[in-house]
Amino acid sequence: MASEITLLLHQLSAGDAAARDRLYTALYPELKRLARSHLAGHAPMTLEPSALIHEVWLRTAGQEAALHRGQFFAHASKVMRSVIVDHVRERQADKRGGGAQVTLSTTALEELSPPDVLRLDDVLQMLERADGRAHQVVEMRFFGGLELEEIATLLGVSVPTIKRDWRKARAFLFDALQP
Secondary structure (H helix, E strand, C coil): CHHHHHHHHHHHHCCCCHHHHHHHHHHHHHHHHHHHHHHHCCCCCCCCHHHHHHHHHHHCCCCCCCCCHHHHHHHHHHHHHHHHHHHHHHHHHHHCCCCCCCCCCHHHHHHCCCCHHHHHHHHHHHHHHHCHHHHHHHHHHHHCCCCHHHHHHHHCCCHHHHHHHHHHHHHHHHHHCCC
16 A cells, blocks of 8 residues: 555656546545544544545645655645644634624633644644654654654654654653643
8 A cells, every 4th residue: 555655656746647536545545544533532623534634635735746655644744733723723713703803801711711722733833843853753643643663764763763752742742731
């Protein structure tokens, strides 16, 4: 399966337009599994796995210059995170009156706590500023579903280095997400 995806990515980068449809067909089951796992952790979420996959596919259109499956999923994982965060922000804006101007008291602000996905996004941005590679490891592992060995290959470092980055990132996230 991985070699088929890599072959299709090469064909697509060589200008074979039909490879895009075949690539989508080959990737769809894995993307759907990944989307379900991400959305399951963010209840209640009105975004369906199929809608998430389609949005990711649209946002990556023309950017399939990945050389292999791992690179594609590394990029797709960033896009998937972005789609989920954008969706939650849009829903929160709608709940708060959309574009209407509202004056909120301190009590009202306390009642409108943002969902966990927005907090996670803020913490991931902090991690990116503190340690860019650890941030990449989290995106590829958590959002992209890549194995540590795949991440090590993509980033050009050893597996033990990625394991250290993963432990460091998890500790950072744990500390930052504490109430």
